[in-house]
Amino acid sequence: MWQWIHKWASPKHFYRVSTRVAPWLWGLALILLTVGALWGLAFAPADYQQHDSFRIIYVHVPSAMLAESCFALMAVCAVVFLVWKIKLADIVAKVAAPFGASMTFAALFSGAVWGIPTWGTWWVWDARLTSMLILLFLYFGIIALRYAFAREHSGGRAAAVLSLVGVVNLPIIKYSVEWWNTLHQTASFSLTKAPSMPESMWVPLLLMMLGAYALFGAVVLSRTRNEILRREHRARWVRALITDTCDKEH
Amino acid sequence: MSSEGGHSWARAFRYTFVRDLRLRIRHGSEWGSPLIFFALIVTLFPLATTPDRTVLVTFAPGILWVAALLAVLLSLDALFREDHDDGTLEQMLLSPVPAWLLVLAKMCAHWVMAGLPLALMSPMLGLMLALPSSVFWVTALSLALGSATLILIGAIGAALTVGVRRGGLLLALMVLPLYIPVLIFGAGVVRLALDGIDVTPYLAILGAMFAAALALSPWASAAALRLAHSG
Numbered sequence: 454m455w456q457w458i459h460k461w462a463s464p465k466h467f468y469r470v471s472t473r474v475a476p477w478l479w480g481l482a483l484i485l486l487t488v489g490a491l492w493g494l495a496f497a498p499a500d501y502q503q504h505d506s507f508r509i510i511y512v513h514v515p516s517a518m519l520a521e522s523c524f525a526l527m528a529v530c531a532v533v534f535l536v537w538k539i540k541l542a543d544i545v546a547k548v549a550a551p552f553g554a555s556m557t558f559a560a561l562f563s564g565a566v567w568g569i570p571t572w573g574t575w576w577v578w579d580a581r582l583t584s585m586l587i588l589l590f591l592y593f594g595i596i597a598l599r600y601a602f603a604r605e606h607s608g609g610r611a612a613a614v615l616s617l618v619g620v621v622n623l624p625i626i627k628y629s630v631e632w633w634n635t636l637h638q639t640a641s642f643s644l645t646k647a648p649s650m651p652e653s654m655w656v657p658l659l660l661m662m663l664g665a666y667a668l669f670g671a672v673v674l675s676r677t678r679n680e681i682l683r684r685e686h687r688a689r690w691v692r693a694l695i696t697d698t699c700d701k702e703h
Numbered sequence: 704m705s706s707e708g709g710h711s712w713a714r715a716f717r718y719t720f721v722r723d724l725r726l727r728i729r730h731g732s733e734w735g736s737p738l739i740f741f742a743l744i745v746t747l748f749p750l751a752t753t754p755d756r757t758v759l760v761t762f763a764p765g766i767l768w769v770a771a772l773l774a775v776l777l778s779l780d781a782l783f784r785e786d787h788d789d790g791t792l793e794q795m796l797l798s799p800v801p802a803w804l805l806v807l808a809k810m811c812a813h814w815v816m817a818g819l820p821l822a823l824m825s826p827m828l829g830l831m832l833a834l835p836s837s838v839f840w841v842t843a844l845s846l847a848l849g850s851a852t853l854i855l856i857g858a859i860g861a862a863l864t865v866g867v868r869r870g871g872l873l874l875a876l877m878v879l880p881l882y883i884p885v886l887i888f889g890a891g892v893v894r895l896a897l898d899g900i901d902v903t904p905y906l907a908i909l910g911a912m913f914a915a916a917l918a919l920s921p922w923a924s925a926a927a928l929r930l931a932h933s934g
Contacts, residue, residue, distance in 0.1 A: 583883070590880035597876050601867045610930045611863045615877055618859055618923065625884070 462539040464681045465690050471674050478671040485664030493657035500654075506570040509563050511658060515665035517560035520588060521623055523553030523669065527595070528620045531613035541677075543609040544684065546616065547599065548676035552669065554592035561585055572636060580629035581637035584622060591619040605684075715800040716808045723812035727781075734816040737778040741821055744770035745828045756833035763832035764842075764893035768886055770828075771821045771846055772853060776875055776882075778817040779857040782809060783865045783928065792865075793932055802925035810858055810921065818850030834897075841896040848909050849889035855916035856881050862927035885912055 460466050493511035500507035530546035533539050564582065565575045576582065595612050602608035630639045650658075685691045727734050748766045749759055786792040786809075795805045825846050826839040834842065860878040864870030892905045 587880045587883055590876075594873075594877040594880060597873055598863065601864070601870065601873050607866065607930065611927070614859070614863060614923065614927050614930065618881065622880075 462537075462541050464541055464544075464685055465688075467541055468678055468681050471678055475671065475674050475678065478667055478674060482664055482667035482671050485660050485667055489657050489660030489664050493661060497654050497657050498651070503571055506567065509567040511661045513560060513563040513567060514658060515661045516556045516563060517585070518662060519665050519669050520553055520557040520560050520585070521626060522666070523549050523556060524588065524592070524616070524619065524623060526673075527553065527616045531616045534609065534613050535617075540684075541681075543613070544677050544680045545673060546613065547609065548680055549673050550592060550596050550599070550612075552672055552676075554589060554596065557585060557589040557592060561589065577636055579636045580633040581626065584626040584629050588619075588622055588626060591615075591622060595619065712800060712804055715798070716804055719795075719805045719808035720812050723809050724815060726785075727812065727816045733781050734778075734820075737774040737817055738820050738824060740777055741770050741774035741824060742828060744773060745831065749832070760833045760835075760897070763829065763834045764890045764897065766832060767825055767828060767834075767842065767846070767893065768849070768890040771825070771850060772882055772886055774821055775817065775850055775853045775857060776878060778813070779854070779861045779874060779878070780871060781817075782813050782854075782858055782861045784861075787865045787931070792928060796925075796929060796932055802928065803921040806858070806862075806925045806928065807921040810854055810924075813858075814851050814854050818854055819847060821850050822847035834893075838893060838896040841902055842893050845889050845892040845906070845909065848906070848913055849885050852885050852909070852913045852916045853882060855913070855920035856885070858920055858924045859927055862924040862931065865928065866931040885909070888912070 490511065494508055497508070499505050527546045527549050530542040530549070533542035534546065561582070564585075568575055568577070595615050598615055599608040599612040602611060630637050682691055682694075745766055748762065748770075752762065753759065783792060786795070796802050798805070822843045825842045826836075829839055829842055830836075857874075857878050860874050860881075863877070864874050867873060888905050888908050892902050892909060895902045895905055
């Protein structure tokens with residue numbers, strides 16, 4: 454078991470395997486997102502109350518879910534990196550942070566645009582909105598902390614500690630709509646009960662969510678591969694890889 | 704063995720606490736500056752908004768709390784910086800006494816010098832913001848409890864940035880998002896008291912945040928200091 458983990462934690466092995474996985478993941482993301490977006494934006498019926506503006510849900514919900522999942526991933530990576538000192542975890546945490554920050558921004562922005570036709574305002578100081586804004590600031594803090602250190606390793610460990618501290622925000626975001634009387638509605642989806650939307654509305658949303666996760670996986674995987682090459686550029690296997698590619702091209 | 708161990712722990716805690724207090728008291732400007740800063744920020748608000756007492760009193764809880772929060776943030780740099788620079792911190796981490804205990808002692812001393820005075824100053828500044836004297840006690844209590852939480856949370860950030868040159872702005876960037884829940888409930892306590900509503904639920908939440916921070920922060924800060932020192 455430990456041997457298996459160590460094999461996976463080695464950047465070289467990870468790079469080899471991910472070479473085969475990455476294109477599939479990109480393809481899956483492309484298909485799911487295209488089908489989901491076309492279906493959701495063009496074919497799903499308009500809401501009887503919100504009309505066409507409800508279609509923002511197809512961007513808003515997936516990006517908000519990714520924003521939280523990405524933070525959770527960073528926290529898991531932080532534990533793995535701090536406890537077992539696996540460098541690959543630090544690389545994943547590093548490349549995931551900007552993606553998570555942009556998804557948080559996308560969720561906030563699409564929410565603000567959605568707020569105009571439904572709530573009549575861009576922004577309210579609602580518990581869900583505020584806790585998402587805090588999440589965005591946490592992402593910024595983690596990214597800034599990482600780059601404040603001259604040595605990559607120290608920056609990685611400091612960022613890992615801060616991501617673990619910031620995890621307290623995730624349950625606050627999750628339950629903010631239940632703990633406080635907020636303007637924001639409660640969850641549209643749950644694993645335990647049937648969705649409150651008709652099938653023609655939630656199926657494209659489900660596709661968009663799955664597509665978003667596939668995109669998340671693809672982006673993190675590809676950026677992790679780049680980062681591995683950058684960090685290991687002195688290693689023999691990376692040099693061999695580069696000379697091989699150059700030979701093929703010429 | 705265990706009783707002897709406990710005895711030496713208590714002694715190490717007391718020694719670190721007294722040492723930090725003594726150092727702080729001798730460096731007057733270091734602990735004085737955040738307090739003056741607190742008063743200055745509070746002064747800025749009526750000048751920038753309105754001196755109208757009826758309006759000012761509605762803003763007073765927020766102004767007091769934001770100013771106190773910034774003062775704590777400003778004081779955090781003093782928590783580990785000097786001990787880091789002269790190598791004392793390294794000796795503390797190497798000592799047989801657990802590092803979280805010594806870090807906790809430093810935090811307690813810091814609260815006595817940088818948190819408690821804010822609470823004691825709050826009635827005077829509350830007077831300037833037209834707060835009725837009936838809420839002075841609650842304001843001071845919320846600031847005393849809240850500033851302890853702020854110091855505990857901020858210590859993690861201070862420990863993480865101790866090795867960073869010019870870490871001040873970075874510290875603010877990291878710590879301020881984490882301060883928001885404390886600010887909401889801290890200022891909320893004062894606002895509830897102003898409206899004549901029972902403040903115990905909000906105080907209880909503030910206390911719960913303090914308890915959680917007390918349990919986690921010394922340990923996390925010690926871990927962060929170790930990271931900063933192992934390079």
